[in-house]
Amino acid sequence: MTSFNEFVIRFANVNGSGSASANGMFAKAVFRMGIPVTTRNIFPSNIQGLPTWFEVRASAREYFGRRDKVDIMVAMNAETYKEDVNRLESGGYLIYDSTRGRPRELYRDDVHEIGIPITKLILAEFSDPKQRQLFKNIVYVGALSALLNMEFDVLTSMVASQYRGKDKLIQPNIHALELGRNYALKYLPCPMDIQVTRVDLVGDRILVDGNEAAALGAIYGGATLCAWYPITPSTSVADAYEKHASRLRVDSETKKKNFAIIQAEDELSAIGMVIGAGWNGARAFTATSGPGISLMNEFLGLAYFAEVPAVVFDVQRAGPSTGMPTRTQQSDILSVAFASHGDTKHPILLPATPKECFDFAADAFDLAERIQSPVIVMTDLELGMNQTLSEPFQWDDAREYDRGKVLNFEDLEQIERYGRYVDVDGDGIGYRTLPGTHPTKGSFFTRGSSRNEWAVYTEDAQSYIHNMDRLNKKWETIRSLMPASEVEHRNGRAGIIYYGTTTTPMNESLSLLDENGIALNSLRIRSYPFGPEVADFIDAHEKIFLVEQNRDAQMKSLISFDLGIDPKKIVSILYYGGFSISADYIVEEVTEHYVVNKLPRLREVES
């Protein structure tokens, strides 16, 4: 039986062999035929030589989570060949380079084996060693176009636009595509039972990764300084900021830049620059991952206590320590929420899609200046580094930046006595002044040590407590400003809570569970501190599952800390292997909970 527009294909390559652009081209071609897609890069912490995989999931149903098994495997790496063959679904397709044959013992008789003499085809047509290497990848893309029955001109027009200006490269690339395609059409059973056919399910959506989206959000949000230190998987935030700002933020006449990017000497310095700029009235951010957050702790506490705006993107990877630097996890939740010593706490934004990365990035700058405190946008490698289908970015030109409470010269003229930390409005947020505003009014000393409302150093217990309590009052103001969770009802008596990239497989998980008779209402957390809907949701259900991609159920701790909820009420579903959590895993864990505890399936109870 032929299936259309519903498959997972995995490309197994060697790192540094130039496969990324060919594989990306394949994904984009499927997307351009109107099929929803997501991509997943599984790569080692290494520049050249180690295995790397690229996965494309095409899904008309918009099931984008990782699947353990794949339908099509393009096995180009001898070293991982066995593992790759084993990963195929029964009935799947194995595509391999048949130039040199392959070991007998690795045959599987429940899959279709499609050998293409890729090396041989290339050797006959190209003499440049570099091209020979690169075009192997293009050849299998060409072959796939025939095998999957794709529109060939979608691919050729992509080559033409990709190499516009470097016209010499267009013809050889197209030739390599044709080599693969023609071979497949002539010698292979084309098309296969898995096919791509043009539909219009994509609409106006875009294909982009979360890091690029966040960088664009920072540009739209008015960030003028990006200070950073390279670390996977956050580096491409800074790269994308530089790339886009170099086009969008340069004065057309003077050629001068309305932005600066500084590669700092370490993360301490990066966050210090962000805080220095924030103190001085410019919007600034840094992008980092877990190890960088650890280094930024002292400064984040300073910014919390001295009340200086700052925006941090934490693109999480698998810890502890260096952990698995190229694998994904949600394991920085607690270290970010409480980053620094003393009673410090920080608000967190938790986007789940590239569109949300853009929105939350832009919002973070408004929020940070409004609340005069660091705001941390937490994504992860899965969202940050993989291109996925997303709603298009949007900007309302009527939107005005919220620069928060900052007094200018005229304001200061009106004021009898200025006090930086006086809670004039009762929301726990005082008024800032920027250096250089007024000759005699409004200056104050910013410090991480205790001070009274007038910013005068003090170790007086009452003043200290007063200040700490005001910061807690501000925390409640912050709570009211955070984006609310998304709640969906499916007539369930149990609920499931999740956040960030656990969103990706969730629609599939919930459908599968529903088919198994387990209906779950769902709540997607989008920020911390939590809004009242989180407590309401937990209260309204007999049973709550909380799905996280870390070992220690960090969000569960945070919920019980912030809302005073008994953690016993929450059943944790935890995945921390470093790949993104799959729908199958969630389904198995939830189902098992029902089986082990001999609980009636809720649907059965209802009927």
Added chain:
Amino acid sequence: MTFVPKPKARHPLLKTNEIGLTRRDYEAIVSTLCAGCGHDSVSAAVIQACHELSIPPHQFAKVSGIGCSSKTPSYFLGNAHGFNSVHGRMPSIATGAYLANKELKYIGISGDGDSASIGLGQFAHIIRRKVDMCYIVDNNGTYGLTKGQFSATNDMGSTSKRGVPNLYAPIDLVSLAIQLGASFVARSFSGDKQQLIPLIKAAVLHKGFAFIDVISPCVMFNNHEGSTKSYSHVRNHTEPVVDANLIMPRDEIAVEYEEGTTISVPMHDGSKLQLRKLSDSYEPNDRVSALTYVQKAQEEGEIVTGLLFLEEDAVDCHDILGTSDTPFNGLAQENLCPGAEKLVQINESLR
């Protein structure tokens, strides 16, 4: 006893500067440091220098790390904003602040612990980045605030208050600054305001990174016999090389005709820095010979003070980065936000 008397008591008649402000307008709350602490003399010199420069106090921004020295920005320029940050990280705060607004004058105060130990990395990198500021280290060879541990600038063999000798070779911040590309490098002594005040004035006006290492004795923990950062030791082992004398534009001519031993260096604001060469062989414009000179003297147990290195027409980090003339913190939303139409194009490029 305070070594350099607090001028507040000394100057009952307060003279106004060119913009009609008295010295008092450049002062701030009273220092809480130990009486006689060298750091207070440095603060007094900063006050005097800024007053003489006739720059409005609120046009300065003061930044510091943590330590007795880093507390001192509270004690000068009360009408300027200050930021007492975390230990050893003032350079990054200064860099961010300067990137946000290049129109203010930045004065950074740090300690030898702050800059030569915990913050050595940031100290090195702010020099590389050429942040336009006056960076002063109140160098007392000890951790004053944590009660007298040796710092990394302490000379080998120099003893602690309890007579224990320091076993490790010192880090010389002046040599480092010259080597790493600072465009203005000076050393002075907190007790020598004749030398220190003109140096601070010149450092404030200098475009680029200006560093002054000020030996500033800690009367509590490092002013005893055997300490090489004590008042008496510094007094007896100082060799001034270049006297800096800042001449404001209006009295430029009168001084330019002085004897041949003087070189006149134009500052970026049109004023001139007048350097009197005390040592004939000394050449403040050559990085290599400046470094050699400083290190030779060090070997002979001499502390060279004065303006040790100066690079005219220095670039600063905004020049390097090619940033807008308008300070970042003054850019309007229309200069920052590319708008909806551009986003439509960006979306299109992602399809």
